[in-house]
Amino acid sequence: MILIVEDEKSIAEIIAFNLKKEGYEYIIANDGVTGLKLALEKNPELVLLDIMMPGIDGFNVCKKIRQSSEVPIIMLTARSEEVDKVLGLEIGADDYVTKPFSPRELMARVKANLRKRQIEIIDDEDIITSLDITIDLKKYTVTKGNTQISLTSREFDLIVFLAKKKGQVFSREQLLEQVWGYEYFGDARTVDVTIRRLRTKIEEAPENPQYVLTKRGVGYYFVSE
C-alpha cells in the first residue's frame, strides 16, 4: 500500500489513478497531520509526500516518520531549488520528484524505490565483512561491532554495492545508475547526500570516514582492508 500525502486534491487523485493502474493499493491524506497519522498506523510500503502543505509541511512529516520507520519516502516538491532537494534528502527522504512531474516518471520512481535488495539476488555471497562492519544480505542487516545499524533500503543498497567491490572507485553517475536504477539526470548530488547520511550512521567521525571514502574529483569507494 502506498500513502499519498498531498493537499492538492486533483493531484492526489491523478496519482491515485496511475497507482491503481499499475496495480498498487493506495490511501490518500490531504494534509500533513493525517498523513503522519496514516504513515504510522497503516504501515505503508512507500510514502509520496508533498512539501508545501498547510499545518505541518512535508519536511516535518518526513522527520517524524523517520523517527520510527525506514519506509521509502519520495518527496513531491514544487521548489526546484537545490537547497530544498538537499534538505529533503538530508532529513531522510529517499527521493524527490519536482513538480510538474510526468506520471510515468513518478511511477518509475515508485517502482525503483520499492525494488528492494535487488543486488544480492545475483550474488552468491551472503555476508560481507569489513573491519568491524558486517553486512548480512539475507537478513538485510548491517551490524557494527555488536550494534545493529538501522538503514533505509537506499542506504543499504548503496553500502552493499560499494562493499562488494572494495577499493573500486565509482563515480556519482555510475552509482546513480547502478544503485538508484534509473537515469537521474543532473542530480548527482543525491548520491552525495545519501553517502553523507550513510556516513553519519556507520562512521565514528563522519567528517573523517573510515569505511566509505571519497576519491577527490572522481567518486566514492569502500575501504579495502
Added chain:
Amino acid sequence: MKSIKLKLISLFVTLVLFVMIIAGAFVRVSVGLIEETRAHEELSFLAGFYADIIHQNGLDDSRLREFRPETTLLILYSDGTLATGAHNENYSSMFNSPAIIGAIAGNNTFIPWQETQNEQGRIIIQMQYATPVYINGVHYIIYIYSNAGRAVENLEDISRIILFSIIIATSLAIFLGYLYSTTFTKPLIELTNAAKRMAEGKLKTEAKVYNNDDEIGELAGAFNNMAKSLNRLDTMRREFVANVSHEIRTPLTVIKTYAETLKEELTESEIAQSFLTTIDLEVDRITLLATDLLELSHFDNNQMTMTMEYRDLGQILSNSIKQVSVLAEQKNQKITSLIKEDMVCYVDSIRINQVFVNILSNAVKYSDENTNIKVATKVTKEKFIVTIKDEGIGISEEDLSHIFERFYRVDKARSRESGGSGLGLSIVKEILDMHSASVFVKSGKGIGTIFEISFNKENI
C-alpha cells in the same frame, strides 16, 4: 581637482579680493584726505600766525626768516616779487607755483601733493598754501609750503599694509575656500559613489547624510528614500518572480499529469494523441521558463548558492553528452567526443553540467538531421578548454553579440518550435561568470557554430 571645488574656491577668492581692493582703496583715499585736511589746517594756521607777526612787527621780525626743516615761508608782494622769507632753496622757481598764481588772483589757495623738482633734480612732493593779506596798507602774499614726505610715507605704509592684507586674505580665502568647498563636495562625492554602487545593482546602498538642514543633506535624504523605494520594488519583483514561478507549478502539475494520463488512456485517437502531446510540450515550456526566470532572479540577487567541489570536467561532460544523446538520436545526429582525462577543476558540477547540456542541446536543436556534433577538450598550461562544434544553421555576425542577452531570439519561429525559454544562454553566461570561466563563440551562417569554454586551472 574636481571643477565644482575649483569653482567654489575661485568664487570665494574673487569675492574676497574684490572686497579687499575696494576697502583698501577706500582706506587709502581716506587717509590721503585726512593728511590733506591736516596740512591745510596747519598751513592756514601758520599763515595766520605770520600775518599777525607782520602786523605787529613788520617784515623785520626775525621769526620770518627762521629756518624750519619742514616748512618754508615766503612773503611776497602782490606782484609776486619776494619781500622776505625763510628758505634754503632757489625760490625763483617757485613763483610759477599754482598756489601763488591763485593768491595773486586774490584767493586763499591750497595745493596738496604738488610735485616739484628740488635743486638736486629730485622730485619732491609738497603741500602748498598761499594767501593774500592786506597789512598796514600793503598787499602781501604769504606763501607756505611743507614737505609732504612724511604724509607720502604714511600713505605708502598704508598701501603696503593693504597689499599685505590682500595677500594674506587671498591665501586665507584659498585655504578656507578649500575647506569650505570640501563640506559641499564631500557629501556630493559620497552621493555620487552611492549612486554608482546602486547602478552596479547594490540596492542596499545608503548615502551618508552629513547635515540634515541643508540642501545637500536633503538631497542625500531623498536619495536614501529613493534607494529604499527601489529596494522595496526590487524585493517585490524578486518575490513576485519567485512566487509566480512557484505557484504556477501546482496548476502545471495538474495539467501535465492529467494530459499525460489521458494520453495513455486514449491510445486509439490519433487526434487526441497529437493534441495531448502539444499540451504536454507546452506545459514543459512554461515550466522551463518559470525555472529559468527563477534561476536568473537568483543570479541577479546574488542568491545563487554554488556547491563547489573538485570534479573531473571530462566526467561531467560525458554525462552531459549522455543526457543530450536521446535528443540527438531522434534527429539522427552523431555526437562524437574526444575527452581528455584528469581535468579536475573546482566547480559546481550540477551547474557546469547545465552549461554543457544547454550548449549541446542548442547544437542539436539548431542543426539539421544527419549532421555531426563534435565535442573536444584541450589542456593548456593555464586552462582546460572544452569545444562544442556543430554543423547547424549558424548565427549571423549581427546576432552573435546578442546571443547571451535575455530573451534574445535569433530565429523566432525556429526557437518557438524548439521550445527553449530564451534564457538558456544567459544562464550559461551567469554560471560561467561565477566560475571565472569564459565562453567564446565563432559562427558562420549555414556552416555551423563553435562554442569554446575555458576554465582556469587556477581554480584547482
